[in-house]
Amino acid sequence: MLSKKTVAAALVTLFMSASASAADITVAQNNKSFKKDGAQIEAMTINAGDTIHFKNEDPFFHNIFSLSDLKTFDLGSYPAGESKAVTFDQPGEAEIECAIHPEMYMVIEVK
């Protein structure tokens, strides 16, 4: 018979190993461009299961959408300081755009 403590420890281990492979990545929308760790990016590579948090760091609204074969979504428009998240479950390539600023464009490659 397993003690409650043993079961709890096993569940924590399970949860940690499951979440270790999936990363949470923040991509900023800053000065009408996409930035990661302060540097402007037009492409990035992530692993299947990773979640990208698109954070609006501009004093005006941004939107996030994709019409790619890999994943079609529209996270809507949101104001300064807010972020929207999307998880990429399958490998492939997704073009990310902002409906408000057509010059905003980046490609996410999912391994």
Ligand SMILES: [Cu+2]
């Ligand atoms: Cu925008």
